[in-house]
Amino acid sequence: MSLIDLSKQVALGVDIGGTNTKYGIVNHRGEILAKGHLKTEDYPKVEDFIDALYNEVSPLIDKHCSQKQFDGIGVGAPNANFYSGTIEQAPNLHWKGIVPFAELMTKKFGVPCKMTNDANAAALGEMMFGAARGMKDFIMMTLGTGVGSGIVANGQLIYGHDGFAGELGHTIVKPGGRKHWSTGSEGSLEAYASATGITITAKKMRAEFPDSKLNEYPEAEINSQVVFECAKKGDATAIEVFRYTGQKLGEALANFVMFSSPEAILLFGGVIHAGDFILKPTKLHMERNLLPIFRNKVRLVFSELDEADAAILGASALVWDK
Amino acid sequence: MSLIDLSKQVALGVDIGGTNTKYGIVNHRGEILAKGHLKTEDYPKVEDFIDALYNEVSPLIDKHCSQKQFDGIGVGAPNANFYSGTIEQAPNLHWKGIVPFAELMTKKFGVPCKMTNDANAAALGEMMFGAARGMKDFIMMTLGTGVGSGIVANGQLIYGHDGFAGELGHTIVKPGGRKHWSTGSEGSLEAYASATGITITAKKMRAEFPDSKLNEYPEAEINSQVVFECAKKGDATAIEVFRYTGQKLGEALANFVMFSSPEAILLFGGVIHAGDFILKPTKLHMERNLLPIFRNKVRLVFSELDEADAAILGASALVWDK
Numbered sequence: 001m002s003l004i005d006l007s008k009q010v011a012l013g014v015d016i017g018g019t020n021t022k023y024g025i026v027n028h029r030g031e032i033l034a035k036g037h038l039k040t041e042d043y044p045k046v047e048d049f050i051d052a053l054y055n056e057v058s059p060l061i062d063k064h065c066s067q068k069q070f071d072g073i074g075v076g077a078p079n080a081n082f083y084s085g086t087i088e089q090a091p092n093l094h095w096k097g098i099v100p101f102a103e104l105m106t107k108k109f110g111v112p113c114k115m116t117n118d119a120n121a122a123a124l125g126e127m128m129f130g131a132a133r134g135m136k137d138f139i140m141m142t143l144g145t146g147v148g149s150g151i152v153a154n155g156q157l158i159y160g161h162d163g164f165a166g167e168l169g170h171t172i173v174k175p176g177g178r179k180h181w182s183t184g185s186e187g188s189l190e191a192y193a194s195a196t197g198i199t200i201t202a203k204k205m206r207a208e209f210p211d212s213k214l215n216e217y218p219e220a221e222i223n224s225q226v227v228f229e230c231a232k233k234g235d236a237t238a239i240e241v242f243r244y245t246g247q248k249l250g251e252a253l254a255n256f257v258m259f260s261s262p263e264a265i266l267l268f269g270g271v272i273h274a275g276d277f278i279l280k281p282t283k284l285h286m287e288r289n290l291l292p293i294f295r296n297k298v299r300l301v302f303s304e305l306d307e308a309d310a311a312i313l314g315a316s317a318l319v320w321d322k
Numbered sequence: 323m324s325l326i327d328l329s330k331q332v333a334l335g336v337d338i339g340g341t342n343t344k345y346g347i348v349n350h351r352g353e354i355l356a357k358g359h360l361k362t363e364d365y366p367k368v369e370d371f372i373d374a375l376y377n378e379v380s381p382l383i384d385k386h387c388s389q390k391q392f393d394g395i396g397v398g399a400p401n402a403n404f405y406s407g408t409i410e411q412a413p414n415l416h417w418k419g420i421v422p423f424a425e426l427m428t429k430k431f432g433v434p435c436k437m438t439n440d441a442n443a444a445a446l447g448e449m450m451f452g453a454a455r456g457m458k459d460f461i462m463m464t465l466g467t468g469v470g471s472g473i474v475a476n477g478q479l480i481y482g483h484d485g486f487a488g489e490l491g492h493t494i495v496k497p498g499g500r501k502h503w504s505t506g507s508e509g510s511l512e513a514y515a516s517a518t519g520i521t522i523t524a525k526k527m528r529a530e531f532p533d534s535k536l537n538e539y540p541e542a543e544i545n546s547q548v549v550f551e552c553a554k555k556g557d558a559t560a561i562e563v564f565r566y567t568g569q570k571l572g573e574a575l576a577n578f579v580m581f582s583s584p585e586a587i588l589l590f591g592g593v594i595h596a597g598d599f600i601l602k603p604t605k606l607h608m609e610r611n612l613l614p615i616f617r618n619k620v621r622l623v624f625s626e627l628d629e630a631d632a633a634i635l636g637a638s639a640l641v642w643d644k
């Protein structure tokens with residue numbers, strides 16, 4: 001019997017989005033040996049998608065490792081259920097209903113396949129390869145078009161009884177507040193702290209302050225990047241947009257801290273490009289809403305993973321997560 | 323080597339409150355073989371308290387088991403830290419600073435001692451002996467003078483990085499809302515959903531509705547029990563007090579569900595005596611604030627443990643929790 005050289009083992013990480021799918025072959029050190037992508041929306045039938053993925057990935061696997069060294073596949077996908085390995089009612093995918101994705105992948109590739117949503121995968125990626133190495137209790141917040149989250153407690157990702165835990169973007173931070181464009185809920189964190197939410201806030205605030213540089217842009221061009229540009233130039237309204245966003249985010253984070261008492265909260269995604277404009281008010285309002293025993297203990301940390309690769313790394317980490 | 327007969331093993335469960343301490347010798351089936359109490363406030367020095375406890379308990383242990391069958395001590399106490407076995411800055415206890423309680427107990431009794439706060443202990447008690455038997459993901463809410471909580475995910479109590487996780491009573495449900503009488507925070511769950519919060523709501527509402535039966539009582543007598551009596555008689559204001567309380571509680575529970583996706587939320591404590599007056603609005607507002615994937619999945623359940631014994635059973639369960 002020969003020992004397995006762990007450093008030679010690889011996993012396939014797959015990140016499925018509504019438009020694009022990215023994949024990479026990843027080793028135990030978090031190095032991506034090969035990567036590629038295909039258009040999710042080109043494949044209305046899930047079986048065709050898996051066939052196409054197999055045809056692309058299979059030669060890469062053969063090139064970089066033996067079948068024995070190929071430990072498995074990890075997939076991050078919207079509405080993916082960790083327990084059942086299914087994608088359930090994902091609004092942004094062509095594949096409707098409950099899709100037994102992991103089972104289909106295993107049948108095709110001949111290795112185990114595990115799935116979860118993209119934010120959970122990102123949390124695992126940070127724990128295995130990034131800023132959360134060695135942490136047993138942390139929360140990952142992904143602040144992009146939407147707000148996602150992955151929660152690790154006792155060194156384990158929290159999936160909940162049904163596999164859907166960690167939807168912190170949909171918790172209510174302001175009862176009766178801003179109506180969410182898609183869920184219809186009122187005052188959810190995502191309605192304020194996502195790039196989409198920031199855009200809404202910016203459009204409202206620039207209407208109130210005619211002097212703001214934000215008014216130099218046509219309505220359709222207003223987004224979180226433009227707000228950041230204006231804030232850097234010292235525009236008070238743009239700065240206020242981030243301050244308000246940080247307040248709502250900080251209030252939400254305080255509640256999350258009193259739930260699972262993490263040692264750190266990791267922030268990831270396009271919104272964090274705003275740096276201190278968002279980080280400082282977030283920290284201020286988080287601390288202000290914490291009980292004294294939780295104050296000045298929780299680090300707010302930006303992700304260490306490369307944004308382009310984080311989803312692939314996170315998905316691959318699923319394969320090795322115990 | 324002889325096998326240990328688990329059914330003969332016992333633990334000492336101790337529930338420390340500001341005024342009274344209750345203790346019981348508990349077996350693996352959750353039967354209390356002997357119990358008693360002493361006045362916490364009679365012992366300004368923690369060493370004297372432990373000596374007194376030892377003198378009372380020691381003969382009971384000798385009577386009900388051998389030293390070999392005595393597995394250990396579990397303690398529920400305010401501000402108890404699971405990791406360090408200390409009681410830290412507990413406002414309602416004479417023992418100030420950081421008290422190495424578990425260490426002192428072990429030295430005196432010669433068996434391991436584990437500690438946590440009372441709500442966490444209650445959650446373990448429900449998992450081992452009560453309504454949460456067999457559950458891996460649930461939340462325990464204790465609704466008494468204050469609001470406490472214990473969160474179980476992946477079959478384990480969540481302690482967080484510092485041992486203080488699960489302070490859901492202090493999460494903010496209404497930013498800028500009612501000021502908490504002790505923490506000073508604005509709009510916390512405890513300010514509304516505790517017996518204390520219900521009393522405040524009742525005093526406010528009866529002032530607005532002169533016809534309410536609540537006005538037949540002197541100010542000092544208004545409490546959640548009186549509100550319940552009036553609600554049973556059909557008093558619309560008293561019913562509204564519980565409806566409003568249930569709304570705030572339900573909104574908070576929805577956020578908790580989207581955090582850890584539990585299969586059930588267990589409710590315990592004096593407030594639940596109000597039965598459907600509080601349960602129905604709580605359920606309504608919880609469901610209303612959930613994303614569709616979480617709806618109609620989470621059971622709201624009343625505790626199955628005898629209120630007088632729950633704290634002792636919960637504390638004893640610490641000894642056997644892995």
